[in-house]
Amino acid sequence: MLLENHAEFKLSITKALGDQLAAALEDLTPAPLTMGNIRSLRPLPGVYQLYRNDDLVYVGKADKSLPQRVERHLRKISGRRNISLAEMAFTCLYVEEDFGAVAPERLLINKHRGQGEVPWNYNGFGNNDPGKRRDTTEVDAGHFDRQYPINLEYSFPNPIASGPQGAEATLAELLAATKAALPYVFRYESSKTFEDIRVQLPTPHLTADEALRVISEHSPATWQVTALPGYVIMYGKTENYPSGMRYYRSGKVVDA
Template sequence: MPLDNHAEFKLSITKALGDQLAAALEDLTPAPLTAENIQALRPLPGVYQLHKNDELVYVGKAERSLPRRIEKHFRKISGRTNITLSEMSFTCLYVDEDFGAVAPERLLINKHRGQGEVPWNYNGFGNNDPGKRRDTTEVDAAHFDRAHPIDLEFKLAQLLSDAAGDSDVSLASLLAAAKTSLPYVFRYESSAVFDEIQVPRPPEEITADEVLRLAASHLPTPWQITALPGYVIMYRKAEEYPSARRYYRGTDVVDFPGH
């Protein structure tokens, strides 16, 4: 006769914590992803969820400041096509006790992934600058950058507001201002010659495409600006990139609309 006075028991504290985090977030009402709602948050660490319409698409963490981290996503989405900020909302929890040790965002990702949710956690949405090695690779069809490529018609206001009058500005100043103002990565190789090249001062409102055209038209050969699906690069080499959407070579602009 088999004994029934013993059995195996596996304690899963991490699963219990993940379930508690998910339940606490589910009790919250998603707020529209707006600058005002982000600024209303306290600068504390925590976890957050992004919703596209009614779909939970991304779970993330902020080790220091939730508003700072969520603002990066706000800025990124604002500079993409095939998506609008009006579709987006978010919830968040302040989590400041043993934050690094428990990895709360990983607990949430694992839970929601098992339910077929959080697709943006696995398609490159949370990536920052992927580095030069990524430049020459083909962007997968399921990648966030392929579904929502950068918006080259994004409008920049007062790009060089500190420039005096109608005077020309240095190409170095124009490139630095574009790098700071664009809502996506603009990575370029610097050169002392850019300080010597003068370009017309851009108007108070100008699109990303117009800025890149202006810069490219003053670049010496063989410099090239390339718009990739998720960011822009500029190097002293007229290289071909498999996922290029647009090349800026001097005054010539070559489009690859399918990318």
């Protein structure tokens, strides 16, 4: 009988760490995705998981502050259709030691993707402004922005301070204020002309659609506001986009 006195052994430290992170997160009870719960977090780096109706849909990391990062997701989801914040919950794990070197979120993503989970990872959910070169890209049916497009009926307080003549500002000020108020990207090209155009907003609250109509109505004739599945753009020429949902041209609205 031949006895073997040697064999191969492969040590996967990264897999072991990923399994430990996943186990630590599984011991936590998901909390509703609310500002109150987010503000209870400590401003430390770490990893987090998002759940929709108890299904794990996304794993992410925060290099500096977990509450700051998770709040960005709350804001993003609040401005989307086909989804509600009431469906969402999250868990967090503070990870400080050698955080950048081990890429803990990637370990978790790899583990959960192998189990058919985290469908929002690598699917557009974590993106910020994708950049102008992506404006002409056709968004796939399975992309996060196509499944949960921006909500143009999102309502927010009038971003222009009221004065003796009501809420009045320059178009440049209205653009900047609307960009800050919307829970999704509003990218526009600047123009000195906007600083000379006066705009009035009589209502205390307005929807994104109403604000964009006013902006379009007061913009020069060649300018167009375009609502894409994941964000809004405004440039000084009229054109159609493969994934355009709504166009604002000289105050008129055209749905794609």
